[in-house]
Amino acid sequence: MTATSVSPDARRIWLAARAPLAIVALIVAGGIVAALAKGGSQGGALDPRSAAPDGSRALANLLDEHGVQVELVQTAAAAEDELASGDATLLLTTPGLLEPADARRISANAAEVVVLAPEQDTVQVLAPGTEVAGHPDEQLRNPGCDWAPAAAAGEASAGGVGYRAEGKASTAQQCYPTDDGAALLHVTGDRAPVTLLGTATPLTNAALATEGNAALAMRLLGTHERLVFYIPSPGDPSLRQGDQSLAELLPVGWKFGLIQLAIAAVCFALWRARRLGPVVSEPLPVVVRAAETTEGRARLYLKAGAADHAAEALRAAARSRIATRLGLTADAEPDAVVVAAAARTGRAQPDVGQLLYGPAPTDDDALVRIADALDRLENEVRTP
Numbered sequence: 001m002t003a004t005s006v007s008p009d010a011r012r013i014w015l016a017a018r019a020p021l022a023i024v025a026l027i028v029a030g031g032i033v034a035a036l037a038k039g040g041s042q043g044g045a046l047d048p049r050s051a052a053p054d055g056s057r058a059l060a061n062l063l064d065e066h067g068v069q070v071e072l073v074q075t076a077a078a079a080e081d082e083l084a085s086g087d088a089t090l091l092l093t094t095p096g097l098l099e100p101a102d103a104r105r106i107s108a109n110a111a112e113v114v115v116l117a118p119e120q121d122t123v124q125v126l127a128p129g130t131e132v133a134g135h136p137d138e139q140l141r142n143p144g145c146d147w148a149p150a151a152a153a154g155e156a157s158a159g160g161v162g163y164r165a166e167g168k169a170s171t172a173q174q175c176y177p178t179d180d181g182a183a184l185l186h187v188t189g190d191r192a193p194v195t196l197l198g199t200a201t202p203l204t205n206a207a208l209a210t211e212g213n214a215a216l217a218m219r220l221l222g223t224h225e226r227l228v229f230y231i232p233s234p235g236d237p238s239l240r241q242g243d244q245s246l247a248e249l250l251p252v253g254w255k256f257g258l259i260q261l262a263i264a265a266v267c268f269a270l271w272r273a274r275r276l277g278p279v280v281s282e283p284l285p286v287v288v289r290a291a292e293t294t295e296g297r298a299r300l301y302l303k304a305g306a307a308d309h310a311a312e313a314l315r316a317a318a319r320s321r322i323a324t325r326l327g328l329t330a331d332a333e334p335d336a337v338v339v340a341a342a343a344r345t346g347r348a349q350p351d352v353g354q355l356l357y358g359p360a361p362t363d364d365d366a367l368v369r370i371a372d373a374l375d376r377l378e379n380e381v382r383t384p
Helices: 010-037 057-065 078-084 100-109 119-124 147-154 167-171 213-219 252-273 289-304 307-325 334-345 350-358 364-382
Strands: 069-073 088-092 112-116 130-133 139-141 156-158 161-164 173-180 181-187 194-197 226-232
Touching: 057 069, 057 139, 078 088, 078 226, 100 119, 112 119, 112 334, 119 130, 130 181, 139 147, 139 173, 147 167, 147 173, 147 213, 156 173, 156 213, 167 194, 173 350, 181 252, 194 252, 226 364, 289 307, 307 350, 307 364, 334 350, 350 364
Parallel strands: 069 226, 088 112, 088 226, 112 194
Antiparallel strands: 130 161, 139 156, 161 181, 173 181, 181 194
16 A cells, blocks of 8 residues: 655645745846836935936036035934034935924034025024025026026026025025025025025936026035035934824835735735635545454554554553543653553553553564453453
């Protein structure tokens, strides 16, 4: 009789795993294609390493060609370290993520500060006497002022946030005027000069070559030997608490990847669910009685000359029945079974141990003797 293994072989494993592996390979291939499609760019919006339309790699390369060293920092502490030596321009790309006091502290040692689209709380700290006047549409606008950097740049993309200077700051340079304030405002005072720019569009790769955007960006950011490009990362401890959720801080690529994984998980669950269904009952081709099964197994032992295996099967069954009769568990220790059985039957413990746990028989006659002795022992345990 040939034994049939129920363990999965290599073919079964491959058939079960090929669909999940195909899904994983598809996701990996999609990620590689997406990475290649991005052209090796890094970072997100306004990142000087990014070649995406909303990145700033073109501006960073242009500044580098004109001798300006661009230093990208992603924490407030790193920005302060870079500005400690002075003679550097600080670019705050997302001031809304910072507490106003932190923005003021970071800019304390900068030679010049450029802030992109700050709102009122940040404006009050960095440019006192200045207020947010409105939110004009972004479009090409004329400078409308005599401030040299804007006048030299000429028409450029402006809008987003408009500012108005009053009181002591009324002498500030207000350029690119709109009905909702100036889209660019330059303030000088006791501290380093601060330029409020209502939109980041002139700094992006997509718009840098439009009209005077490049000239305006170069004159705002290229006045010193170094430019500290501060783009806060999600792990920056200086970020405002509770202003933005984790989902808002995650890069777009991460969100896209999570959506892909969720879709893949749903597809995988639906694919696996197709294998489930109602239980199908199937009548057995023949009913084999227990006695016939036992007799057939005994003949197999006889044919194989496996007296030792047969004896162990008899002893194991006898031990289980005796232990149950004596109130012991099926996996009781041999010593406990022997002591309890000897106490019940009055036999010597060595004799009981030899019968239940002794050596295997060497022939069929010895096997028959062990079977008879086990039967007698069980009878004595049942009827002490």
